[in-house]
Amino acid sequence: MEYNFIDDYEHINSEVEYILENVLSEDTLQSSSPESKQLVDLFNTLLLNKCSCKECNNYLCTHGCSYEPDLESKELMISRDNFSDLLYECTSLCSCKTKTCCNRLVQYGPRKDLKIIFSKKYQSYGIITTRDIPRGAFICEYAGELLTREEAMKRVYENKKQGRMNYVLCLKESLNGPHLDVTNNGGFTIIVDPAKRGNIGRYLNHSCNPNCQIFSVRVDSPIPKIGIFAKRFIKSGEELCFHYNEGRKCSPQSSFEDRILCLCKSEVCESFLPNADI
Numbered sequence: 001m002e003y004n005f006i007d008d009y010e011h012i013n014s015e016v017e018y019i020l021e022n023v024l025s026e027d028t029l030q031s032s033s034p035e036s037k038q039l040v041d042l043f044n045t046l047l048l049n050k051c052s053c054k055e056c057n058n059y060l061c062t063h064g065c066s067y068e069p070d071l072e073s074k075e076l077m078i079s080r081d082n083f084s085d086l087l088y089e090c091t092s093l094c095s096c097k098t099k100t101c102c103n104r105l106v107q108y109g110p111r112k113d114l115k116i117i118f119s120k121k122y123q124s125y126g127i128i129t130t131r132d133i134p135r136g137a138f139i140c141e142y143a144g145e146l147l148t149r150e151e152a153m154k155r156v157y158e159n160k161k162q163g164r165m166n167y168v169l170c171l172k173e174s175l176n177g178p179h180l181d182v183t184n185n186g187g188f189t190i191i192v193d194p195a196k197r198g199n200i201g202r203y204l205n206h207s208c209n210p211n212c213q214i215f216s217v218r219v220d221s222p223i224p225k226i227g228i229f230a231k232r233f234i235k236s237g238e239e240l241c242f243h244y245n246e247g248r249k250c251s252p253q254s255s256f257e258d259r260i261l262c263l264c265k266s267e268v269c270e271s272f273l274p275n276a277d278i
């Protein structure tokens with residue numbers, strides 16, 4: 001197995017800027033609020049944890065080795081016995097080899113064979129896969145502008161007022177993962193908005209019975225990436241969806257937003273899109 005960072009997806013709408021990874025918003029850069037300053041500082045901080053493994057194929061790796069190769073497809077996927085929502089990948093500082101390390105995946109970008117479609121079910125854009133995806137495989141990051149809580153509230157409110165779709169997603173890390181995050185004792189919250197600047201992840205719709213799920217993934221930054229992975233085997237042609245507030249760890253809508261009827265049509269449909277506070 002060999003991975004190189006390739007992301008040649010494009011947006012349907014040329015007014016949306018395609019970005020490969022999270023970026024700071026202009027507002028955050030220009031603001032002098034303590035929250036903005038903290039976000040900028042974190043964005044410019046490099047994590048220095050490194051492993052000294054020759055091969056990261058067991059839990060002796062400092063980073064926990066969250067992935068294992070699938071025997072059939074040969075691609076890396078979340079280990080079946082992984083019990084944490086917080087994943088840490090190896091980096092260029094580690095002594096393992098880039099090409100053979102089993103603990104580097106999200107850093108290489110989205111999988112191929114994703115296609116943006118107009119989803120009849122959701123009456124808006126969505127993503128399908130044009131190839132079967134094994135359970136636990138990485139789909140793509142949900143990347144966009146990193147926002148402070150204040151900015152996120154403003155944007156969600158403005159979206160609601162203008163009748164626009166909302167892309168703001170807030171990931172709340174659980175405190176009880178096995179890794180303690182040095183910067184925030186594991187209780188980190190990240191808010192991302194790919195409405196104007198984002199990657200392919202912005203097209204995944206919500207389902208109450210989703211085929212994808214979210215993990216928080218750190219590479220060399222204290223700010224985690226929102227990694228979307230296959231929750232089960234996904235057949236070619238299926239639309240990819242995740243639960244916008246699974247286990248209350250993420251929340252795309254704020255309390256400002258009136259409830260939106262959920263169009264997922266699953267048997268366990270909760271009737272409305274999740275409506276939690278940021």
Ligand SMILES: C[S@@+](CC[C@H](N)C(=O)[O-])C[C@H]1O[C@@H](n2cnc3c(N)ncnc32)[C@H](O)[C@@H]1O
Nearest residue numbers: 124125165166167202203204205206262263264
């Ligand atoms: C992250 S975007 C998803 C991509 C979006 N459909 C598009 O056309 O770009 C989230 C927005 O899509 C719509 N959406 C996503 N899942 C939905 C669902 N289950 N039911 C109704 N609308 C949904 C809502 O308008 C939501 O604010």
